[in-house]
Amino acid sequence: MPRLSYLEAGKLALAEEMRRDPLVWAVGEDLGRGGVFGQYRGLAEEFGPARISDAPISESCIMGAAVGAAMMGTRPVVEMRFSDFALCAVDELVNQAAKARYMFGGQSHVPLVVREPIGIWRSSAAQHSQSLEAWYAHIPGLVVVVPSTPADNRALLKAAIRCDDPVVYMEHKNLWALEGEVPEAAEPGELGKARVVRAGGDVTIVSWSAAVHTCAAAAESLAGAGIEAEVLDLRTLWPWDREAVLASVERSGRLLVVQEAVSVAGFGAEIAASVAEALHGALKAPVRRLGAPRIPISYAPPLEDKVRVTEAMVVEAVRSMTAAAA
């Protein structure tokens, strides 16, 4: 299996889909020169400026135009460069793209993908660091994808592009350079299927995006102490793999949800509540959530670190959960 970076894997997915389907195209600021993180480098040379299209600094029109172009049967991939800037286009996404199919009685689909990189990226401060995935999971009509590995970034971006629904596709900025094996087979992934990162029967840790790696590391060190954690990477928040989570917690009797986003009203609350509702009798410990405090993200490293969920915090949470039941 070839090793690719998360960034390269996303680029490969887009290139493959563009080769396969001439109606797939990408639009965003600076794409002609490769995009702000280099996720599009070389694509304008292969596909030309009409399909790897530059855009004015007009987020609402980039998104709105993508809605119109999607209604007309093309498959736009919209680049917002930071999920923070996508807030300039929320009406177009939430009021228009997400609802058009329903409001118009099924006459139209809106098969667009909006790439909105999320996450803390050292000292990017309050307007360039947010993880806003829960906002979109709340909106009927949207699909929300939060890949954590190069393999998933290839498979899920392909699935997102082929999906007829509007997809909010949130890559984590801190993962761009992460390398991993990416299967030769160019098949799209399945939206809504969690990945078992690590099997274990003592506790279920549910996570997504970059936090998955923190959880995997924590699970390794817990294993050294004789606690076997099962780590699930949700991969998509809508739909989320409820069956996989419930099945795992049914076995382990313990649930810890770990997210980088603000914990209050974060997607972890949805998972915790669902598990509490469905598995009340099977729980050996109270459901736990780890996430950021409800504060904006600072620039200064010691302050910025206050919003990070660390490996040590995950280990500590699991220890307290397993100790409580012992």
Next chain:
Amino acid sequence: MPPADTPPVSNLDVERYRAGFRQMCRIRAFEEQAIAAAQEKLVLGAIHPSIGQEAVAVGVCGNLRKSDIILSTHRGHGHTMAKGAEALPMMRELFGRDGGYCQGKGGSMHIADFSVGMLGANGVVGANINIAAGAAHAIRLKGEDGVVVCFFGDGAINRGPFLEGLNWAGVFQLPILFVCEDNGFAATTRTSAMTSGAGPAARAEAIGIPASTVEGNDLQAVDEAARELVDLVRGGGPRFLVARTYRLTGHTSSDAAGYRPQAEVQERWLNDPIENCRKLLEAAGVPAAELAAIREAAEAEMRAAKDEAAATGWPAVELAYADVQDVGDPRTRAF
């Protein structure tokens, strides 16, 4: 009989432009030190240097009172200093240190100094335009005679707030001067390739806001244009100024700007606003040695600011929880 080396007679306001020259040198030196500090990993986040655009900041802000207001952009160091902010707390902010203007919580892209009427840089292109309209609206409501200056780039005119904010200023006839710094680029993109029509001045005129254009690398030209416009805006309605300039560095300090020819950049360096001003003052009789000394003093000041900022500690970690909100304060409950 006058000695042979008597300077040519000039009616240039030498004091004024010497001060302007000094301020431009300070901004340049600040940013040179900041770029060096970024390479040394003292500056942690992105910085967007305004090297080559100093005359716009200095020429405009030189016509403002301390109580007047400015709103800036991601490329805001020059505006901030020209409005009267000090170098050390700015440098500390870039380093995320204690004593930074924003307590190290904002960094370069969110620098603000409300004490000198600087209501903030902004990480979101064009977002300052509507806020500036609101600031001017408040001045009108309170019956004051202040002026708001809103700086933005040529790329920002393609965002919705450009239309909405200018229309608002026109409808309510607010005391606001819009200053569009046309440096030819929006990040890696030549703005002309992504802008339809005749550009910022024509758009402003179409909304009913009188617009003029000035050579932005000529301090005297910017100063004279801004003086006239600020006088018209004070107690009057909105005006729009386009300053033609060029971004001599990359978009950020880590952008090598390989998307434009070196020859183009070299040619633009021949129109360096600081050198232009130096020549102007020299022609007016200011000794070259004096001008060199001003520049060296600015460099020494900024080296010292860098060293002192680097020697400053981090902000107290509890500050992470401070100044979020009064009701539902996270210091009481953050989860």
